[in-house]
Amino acid sequence: MSKKLKKGAKKPTLAVVGATGAVGTVMLSILSERKDVWGEIRLIASARSAGKKLMCRGEELTVVALSPEAFDGIDVAMFDVPDEVSAEWAPIAVSRGAIVVDNSGAFRMDPKVPLVVPEVNPKDTKKRPKGIISNPNCTTLSMIVAMGALNKKYQLKELVVASYQAASGAGQPGIDALREQISAVAGKNLGEATSDVRTVVTKNDVFPAPLALNVVPWAGSLKEDGYTSEELKVRNESRKILGMPRLKVSATCVRVPVLTTHSLAVHATFKNEVTRKGAQKLLAKAAGVTLLDDPENKKFPTPNDAVGTDATWVGRVRRSPDDKKSLDLFLCGDNLRKGAALNTAQIAELLAVELTK
DSSP, X not given: OOOOOOTTOSSOOEEEETXXXXXXXHHHHHHHHSOOOOSOEEEEEOGGGTTOEEEETTEEEEOEEOOGGGGTTOSEEEEOSOHHHHHHHHHHHHHTTOEEEEOSSSSTTOTTSOBOOTTTOGGGGGOOTTSEEEOOOHHHHHHHHHHHHHHHHHOEEEEEEEEEEOGGGGOHHHHHHHHHHHHHHXXXXXXXXXXXXXXXXXXXXXXXXOOTTSOBSOOSOBOGGGOBHHHHHHHHHHHHHHTOTTOEEEEEEEEOSOSSOEEEEEEEEESSOOOHXXXXXXXXXXXXXXXXXXXXXXXXXXXXXXXXXXXXXXXXXXXXXXXXXXXXXXXXXXXTXXXXXXXXXXXXXXXXXXXXX
């Protein structure tokens, strides 16, 4: 689906749908930090948020209510809303002339909707028969930039992944639940803390078990053969982004008591032999990757390093002692920035360049 700017327009117009949410708030910050490629920016949210004033690019903007008319005159619309809202409103935005970049899961596995990570498959933005481009899940995004770079040289065959996912992956309720649990256990001995945090969990069922002072091997909802929705997203989305429908992927997703930034331990097997130094050299030069891998001095990425940054942080790079074609590595990525808002903004910027040609 091709589209050009309206006659006389120098820059495309942009809508941010869900501007008042957790990801939307990060999006406004990102838009203010990055190169200004947009003309008008229109903030859209639910009717209860209409009229709110928010800052973006140094301007105070007024939020307008979600409606078909809200998309009139919009070239690109970024959606940061729940699946059901995107499923209903993204096609409406397209019908009013916008190209939609959707951060929900509503269209990710639709064969007619590209799933894009600009560092990995930027050309797929041009293949959008429905006028919609999808943004991957935050867990997938926390590793796929680095894995895409390695795949280009060594050719992936298999991924075995264990994720360590932040509470914010469950949205604002996840953040609130962890903070409440931490408050319940602060300054108490182990017995009291365990009892108190369990009491808090019975009041707030965001997580199926206490997250403070704990890890929970569960993220998402139950799907097939005991796997959760988050685990299947890692598998299915990695295959689609890399264009490798038969790539073997197995994931175990674990929620940890961290507010923001997902981490992953990855065992990657390739068709070609790989060396530790070769992988480190490649990753050090890869766009969107920060290599922090100095085990002799105990330097490696943690969520505290990655939070608030744009890159995928990579460390603990090791070639498997049992297989010259396998690597083990540890990755961290801010799930609200690259894992959601930033990747959406990067896709939109590719569209802005296309529209102004």
